[in-house]
Each structure stands twice: as structure tokens, then as C-alpha cells.
Amino acid sequence: MKIEDLGKRFNIVDAHTHIGSYPIFNVELSADELVKALITYHIRKALVFTYDNKGVEKAVRIHKELYGLVWANPKDAKTIKFLEQHLKDPKFVGVKLHPLLDGYLPTPEVLEEIMCLVKDAGWKVLVHCGHPPFTLPWSYEPLAERFNNIPIVLGHMGHGHIIYINGSLEVAARRKNIYLEPSGMPMHTKILEAVRLLGAERVLWGSDAPFHHHAVELTKLMVAGLSEKELELVLGRNALNLFGLE
């Protein structure tokens, strides 16, 4: 099957995308370009987030297939205010945390205010996971333990480092509220391992566009060796259920 046709068979939701310009990576993507890519691969919906919350707000108002996660930074009061103002906004469905870029350790103490707002709203959290010193899988475990009713998705599930990838599996096996999202993680075999270890309900597909290509990330899923039922869950059903998109 051609990768462009996967979306004709499954209801695909991209749980991890960005818009905007990223000079240090030398990549950029507008909301229009993102939507064009979604159409190419028959991806029905996408979660989008960047540190420019207002840019995301503009995009999700225009494009019905896009939903926002609020970029929340405990060191930046502007983001907390934005979060408070959008807790009832139907086009925002959760929070993105990036302790590496924002420079903090994601402890329950540091994130208390944000997590309590998330909890009251019934929202979910997606975090960047895979780089020292602040975003290793083990760094999120006390947070997952303290807020054990809030689903926390480890975006990149350890990223490119085998010790951190295995660490993500280890932490998720211990904490039932941890979910894994494999964008940018190079090993298709670890996707299958995650599904066998945790159950297909706890793995969500994301592209991390524009840092990674939709075709590459979809191919990883396609060759991972999942059953039809598991593919259906991982490619979209889980994100729809978790973030309440239907």
C-alpha cells in the first residue's frame, strides 16, 4: 500500500505538530502548509502547538481540522494567563510542556499550578521527552505519580537514544497514566515493543512536523508489525478518545 493511501483505510490523527519558524533547525511551516500536508496523507485531524500560543489560536480558528495544545511554561506568566483564558475553549484540548527549551525540571512542585488547572479542565498533557538535563523519561515519573489521574504523553518516547527509549518504556510500564508517542524515535521495532508491553491503547501516532516528515513517520508505523486493530488505535482512535476530539 502507498503511504498516501493509509489514511483512506484508517482514521488518522496527528498528535504532534508545530507551525511557525525554527531558525536553529532551519525549518518552518505555516498553518496552510500543515493543512496541505494533512490533506496529502488523508490525515483527518492534528494537534498543533508552539511557544507562540496566539499563532496557534489563529490557526485553530481558521482550520477546523486543527486543535491546539496550550504551550505552558511555569516560568512565563503570560502562558499561564493564556492557559486560564482558554480552559473552556473547544479548540484547545490540552497542554504542551517543553522543560528543555524553557529551562526547568518538570517536578510536581514546579508544575503544581499548571497541573491543577489541567486537572480541573479534564485536559491531558503532552511533553517533550528525550534530552538531558530536563526531559529524560525518569524526570517525568514523580509528576505522573503525583498527578496519577492526568494522562501524560511522552512525545518522542526518548527520541534518538536507546537508553532513553528503553527508559520511556520502563517508566510507562510503571505508571498507567503515561502514554508514548514515537515521532522522531528511529526504531520501528520499539513501537511494536511499546504496544506489546503497554497495550495499543497507550501508544499514539504523531509526526512532529516540520521536524520530521509525515511520510517517514507513517512508514515507521506501517512497517512496525502491528495488527489492523492496533494500527487503528495507534494511528487515530487513541488520540480521538484521549483528547476528546469527537
Ligand SMILES: [Zn+2]
Ligand atoms: Zn515537537
